[in-house]
Amino acid sequence: MLKPLGRAIDNNNIFLDGESEQNIKEIIVSITGKYNNRIMLSDDSELSSDIDTQESITCAAGNKILAIDNHFNIYPCIYGINSKNYLLGSFPANSLVDCWYSDKLEIFRGKTQLNDLEKCKNCVFNIRCIAKNCRLKPVYQGKTFYSPISYCQNGKQHVFVKTA
Numbered sequence: 328m329l330k331p332l333g334r335a336i337d338n339n340n341i342f343l344d345g346e347s348e349q350n351i352k353e354i355i356v357s358i359t360g361k362y363n364n365r366i367m368l369s370d371d372s373e374l375s376s377d378i379d380t381q382e383s384i385t386c387a388a389g390n391k392i393l394a395i396d397n398h399f400n401i402y403p404c405i406y407g408i409n410s411k412n413y414l415l416g417s418f419p420a421n422s423l424v425d426c427w428y429s430d431k432l433e434i435f436r437g438k439t440q441l442n443d444l445e446k447c448k449n450c451v452f453n454i455r456c457i458a459k460n461c462r463l464k465p466v467y468q469g470k471t472f473y474s475p476i477s478y479c480q481n482g483k484q485h486v487f488v489k490t491a
Contacts, residue, residue, distance in 0.1 A: 356397050384439040386460050389432030393423070401426045403435055406463035413463065434472070435462060446475045 343351065388403035395401055396408045399418035407413035415426040439462065442448050447459040458476050465474040 382441050383437035384441060384444065384460055384462065385437050386435040386462050388463055389427075389435040393426065403432060404463055406461075406467035410463075410466060413466070439473075443473055444475070445471070445473050446479070 386404075388407070392404055393401055393415070394403070394405045394408055395418070400408075401415045401417060401421065401423065402408050402410070402413050403415065413431070415421070415429050415431055441453060441459070444459060447453050447456070450456065450459075453459060458479055461476055462472050464476045466472055468477050470477075
């Protein structure tokens with residue numbers, strides 16, 4: 328829930344009262360099972376236009392978004408939820424700021440390179456395809472961090488970066 332930090336300090340009218348916060352928490356807990364323990368509170372469908380589409384693999388995870396599960400565990404994105412390998416921390420023991428600056432997020436911030444990816448590195452569309460940037464969706468699907476996403480279909484379907 329929203330905390331009185333940063334610009335929120337000056338905007339008391341946007342805070343929920345204690346009862347409303349508790350109601351929201353109960354709703355989130357009650358619907359978690361319906362959505363396979365994943366609740367998307369942010370849209371990661373658009374990647375930034377400043378992504379280096381040639382060599383560095385930059386995911387929205389840890390660059391634009393983080394995910395918090397119903398137990399207040401913090402992950403890079405919704406596809407990392409329940410994966411101990413991608414757990415960044417947990418409220419209140421860890422601050423969101425510390426999680427955001429965690430070294431664990433470097434693999435989403437350009438440390439992973441195109442040549443690290445199993446099939447994408449040899450794909451003829453790899454320069455323009457942004458599907459290669461999502462690294463936790465393959466993990467969620469039971470594959471490795473370096474596998475292609477399931478709907479790539481070995482080079483038959485791609486999501487392209489918009490060009491001018």
